[in-house]
Amino acid sequence: MRLLVTGAAGYVGSRVAALAADLGHEVVGASRSAGMPLDVTDRAATEDLVDRVRPDAIVHCAYRQGDWATTATGAAHVAGGAATSGARLVLVSTDLVFSGTKDRYLESDPPDPICAYGAAKAAAETVVAQVCPSYAVVRSSLVLGEGDSAPEQFVHRLAHAQARGALYTDEVRYPVHVDDLAAALVEVAVGEAHEHVGVLHVAGSEAVTRYRIGELVAARDGLDPLTIPGGPRGAAPGPAEVVLDTERTQALLRTRLRPVSEFLR
Numbered sequence: 456m457r458l459l460v461t462g463a464a465g466y467v468g469s470r471v472a473a474l475a476a477d478l479g480h481e482v483v484g485a486s487r488s489a490g491m492p493l494d495v496t497d498r499a500a501t502e503d504l505v506d507r508v509r510p511d512a513i514v515h516c517a518y519r520q521g522d523w524a525t526t527a528t529g530a531a532h533v534a535g536g537a538a539t540s541g542a543r544l545v546l547v548s549t550d551l552v553f554s555g556t557k558d559r560y561l562e563s564d565p566p567d568p569i570c571a572y573g574a575a576k577a578a579a580e581t582v583v584a585q586v587c588p589s590y591a592v593v594r595s596s597l598v599l600g601e602g603d604s605a606p607e608q609f610v611h612r613l614a615h616a617q618a619r620g621a622l623y624t625d626e627v628r629y630p631v632h633v634d635d636l637a638a639a640l641v642e643v644a645v646g647e648a649h650e651h652v653g654v655l656h657v658a659g660s661e662a663v664t665r666y667r668i669g670e671l672v673a674a675r676d677g678l679d680p681l682t683i684p685g686g687p688r689g690a691a692p693g694p695a696e697v698v699l700d701t702e703r704t705q706a707l708l709r710t711r712l713r714p715v716s717e718f719l720r
């Protein structure tokens with residue numbers, strides 16, 4: 456199958472593109488800086504690219520923190536292109552579409568964002584669901600890997616006094632390994648779950664604080680844990696904790712979503 460990956464220069468997009476190519480799919484990666492040139496804020500150019508590539512499916516990873524035009528409006532442009540060309544569209548979304556006031560969130564729960572990023576992603580989810588007959592929204596949580604993710608690199612910079620700040624002792628996340636997320640996205644876009652329409656929750660099952668992630672990274676990478684500062688999040692924007700219920704999604708997918716203590720060690 457032919458797969459278009461937006462944001463293919465990024466952390467998740469590059470892994471999705473590499474995995475899909477390994478599995479024998481024809482992959483076209485696009486972003487502003489690498490692969491096919493694409494600026495999703497440009498509606499005509501985005502629709503033109505989708506029309507030229509004629510993908511069977513699109514995994515839409517491109518986004519920019521704090522930029523509604525890229526994250527929300529850009530998703531609308533990609534959705535328009537997908538709908539016109541008849542491509543399936545998989546939107547990568549986030550647990551931060553929720554406020555965290557409920558104990559846990561099902562795939563069917565409506566977003567109630569309390570931060571700008573979550574609001575932009577909630578808008579993106581809405582337009583994708585309205586415009587594309589074949590779509591999936593994949594909500595994820597914090598994405599980690601083998602030392603190459605931004606949060607893991609931040610732990611190293613803190614340990615070497617190359618960054619200031621602290622890891623929150625009262626902000627809880629449900630990390631997912633980047634390879635598990637990439638495998639799930641490929642499965643949903645062009646694999647066994649390519650006919651599923653709707654929302655999926657692709658997050659880890661294990662709760663950890665940001666500080667605990669720092670401890671796990673330090674232990675894995677031989678850093679002195681005493682050099683990792685911890686502290687309260689105070690008035691940091693967004694929810695302190697969002698629990699995505701992953702039971703239904705895990706039952707649907709072949710990809711196993713490993714808990715953080717299994718892959719961060």
Ligand SMILES: NC(=O)c1ccc[n+]([C@@H]2O[C@H](COP(=O)([O-])OP(=O)(O)OC[C@H]3O[C@@H](n4cnc5c(N)ncnc54)[C@H](OP(=O)(O)O)[C@@H]3O)[C@@H](O)[C@H]2O)c1
Nearest residue numbers: 462464465466467486487488494495516517518596597598
């Ligand atoms: N990382 C996480 O912890 C996490 C958690 C939950 C959900 N997600 C979601 O996962 C997706 C991928 O995240 P990531 O961590 O891989 O982000 P990332 O590494 O920052 O990659 C973002 C990508 O978007 C591209 N991009 C930015 N503006 C663009 C534009 N106007 N047009 C086209 N491409 C543009 C960037 O490349 P250029 O700058 O070259 O264009 C880059 O390739 C996002 O949708 C994010 O919301 C991530």
